[in-house]
Amino acid sequence: MVKKLLLVIFALCLLVPAVACAPKEVGAIKIGCVLSTTGLLGPMGEDMMKGARLAVKEINAAGGVLGKQVQLIEEDDATEAAKCLDRVKKMVDIDGVKVLVGGMTSGAAMASGPYLAEKKVLMVTPSATSPAISEQRWKKWVFRTTPHDAFQGEILAKFVLEKGFTKLATVVQDNPYGVGLEKALVDALKKAGWAGKHVVSIHFDPAKKDYRTELERIRGSNPDVVLAVTYAEDGIIVFKQAFEMGLDKIAWLGCDGNYGDGMFVEPKCAEFMAKAIIAGTRAAGPSGAAYDKFAAAYQAASGKDPSVYCDTTYDAIAMIAKAIERAGAYDGAAARDALLKIGQNYDGASGIITFDDNGDRVSGTFELWKVEKDPAAKAGYKNVRMRLVDIK
Numbered sequence: 001m002v003k004k005l006l007l008v009i010f011a012l013c014l015l016v017p018a019v020a021c022a023p024k025e026v027g028a029i030k031i032g033c034v035l036s037t038t039g040l041l042g043p044m045g046e047d048m049m050k051g052a053r054l055a056v057k058e059i060n061a062a063g064g065v066l067g068k069q070v071q072l073i074e075e076d077d078a079t080e081a082a083k084c085l086d087r088v089k090k091m092v093d094i095d096g097v098k099v100l101v102g103g104m105t106s107g108a109a110m111a112s113g114p115y116l117a118e119k120k121v122l123m124v125t126p127s128a129t130s131p132a133i134s135e136q137r138w139k140k141w142v143f144r145t146t147p148h149d150a151f152q153g154e155i156l157a158k159f160v161l162e163k164g165f166t167k168l169a170t171v172v173q174d175n176p177y178g179v180g181l182e183k184a185l186v187d188a189l190k191k192a193g194w195a196g197k198h199v200v201s202i203h204f205d206p207a208k209k210d211y212r213t214e215l216e217r218i219r220g221s222n223p224d225v226v227l228a229v230t231y232a233e234d235g236i237i238v239f240k241q242a243f244e245m246g247l248d249k250i251a252w253l254g255c256d257g258n259y260g261d262g263m264f265v266e267p268k269c270a271e272f273m274a275k276a277i278i279a280g281t282r283a284a285g286p287s288g289a290a291y292d293k294f295a296a297a298y299q300a301a302s303g304k305d306p307s308v309y310c311d312t313t314y315d316a317i318a319m320i321a322k323a324i325e326r327a328g329a330y331d332g333a334a335a336r337d338a339l340l341k342i343g344q345n346y347d348g349a350s351g352i353i354t355f356d357d358n359g360d361r362v363s364g365t366f367e368l369w370k371v372e373k374d375p376a377a378k379a380g381y382k383n384v385r386m387r388l389v390d391i392k
Helices: 002-021 039-061 081-093 106-119 131-135 149-163 176-191 212-221 232-244 261-265 267-276 289-302 310-327 332-342
Strands: 029-035 070-076 099-102 122-125 142-144 167-173 197-204 225-229 251-253 277-283 346-348 351-353 364-373 381-391
Touching: 029 039, 029 081, 029 310, 039 070, 039 232, 039 289, 039 310, 070 081, 081 099, 081 106, 099 310, 106 122, 106 131, 106 142, 106 176, 122 310, 122 332, 131 176, 149 176, 149 225, 149 251, 149 277, 149 364, 167 176, 167 212, 176 197, 176 225, 197 212, 212 232, 225 232, 232 261, 232 267, 261 267, 261 381, 267 277, 267 364, 267 381, 289 310, 310 332, 310 346
Parallel strands: 029 070, 029 099, 099 122, 122 142, 167 197, 167 225, 225 251, 251 277
Antiparallel strands: 277 364, 346 351, 364 381
């Protein structure tokens, strides 16, 4: 009996090195996705996450990537740049993620960029639009499926010139997004030889919850047009208080951050937007087979039409999956190099995507939007498309 026991132990000891040296089986292909599904951009982030889930569902139904299923690692940064970095670190260090979609805001992308470069992890942001991102040393690790705000600035400038406005006020978030879009508009106006004046520039804290002091400065500067760069929750307060102060008599310009029916939950905000905002801008999914197919699938999966940046989120996931497949390995650097090649006239849901050497999208389709009353809608208001503008 003792001899038999010794033989069994000896046999097990011989097996240990073989087991220890055996290659580990790689499971699902992990794609991280950190968006702002709560906080100031919560409603928009939730819609965008649905676009990411749709892309993963379709990829897996088609056989996955490298013969494996894709697993979407979802994280919420609560619309806080520092928390985005924390969630990115968690996905990379704990979940083993090597590619991800995120940095929903420009501040989030800026906070995460240096760490991504250090770890050689690829991130594709579907919605961080600040031109300042392009100037960062770590930029080659952060791609964008959305055009940056220099394009939005040009469109807004053309509108200001067309309408003959000569006194511009700006009230924008004090972060890379707000300040970047303000600068893009002012630079575009100067480049066009605008003879008007930028009468006041206000940078505000989006978490402040009361903007009457800032709005009094707007009133005191006597502008004929105001650019407001906000997200949803702060924008609701800004526009509600502007309505209460009678500032709906001035023409206002909106942006992608305050686009969407989530703004209409506050009746005074909705009424202000319908009366005062003469035009807003946003990246738009163009008509065409790729977008129509995406929009139909999104509607079927979520029960609603895709909103702003849902298409660019969907494209980011789809392009990352194709890059991994092309690279033949689950590796951040290899996926980045492959993505540069894939991103040359890629026919995406958000239109034709071409990246420059820095990973920035070089063209896109925008639309001007306005808010109108809609008796059929529960909130009584709706966003309507005014016209599409192609930027190259």
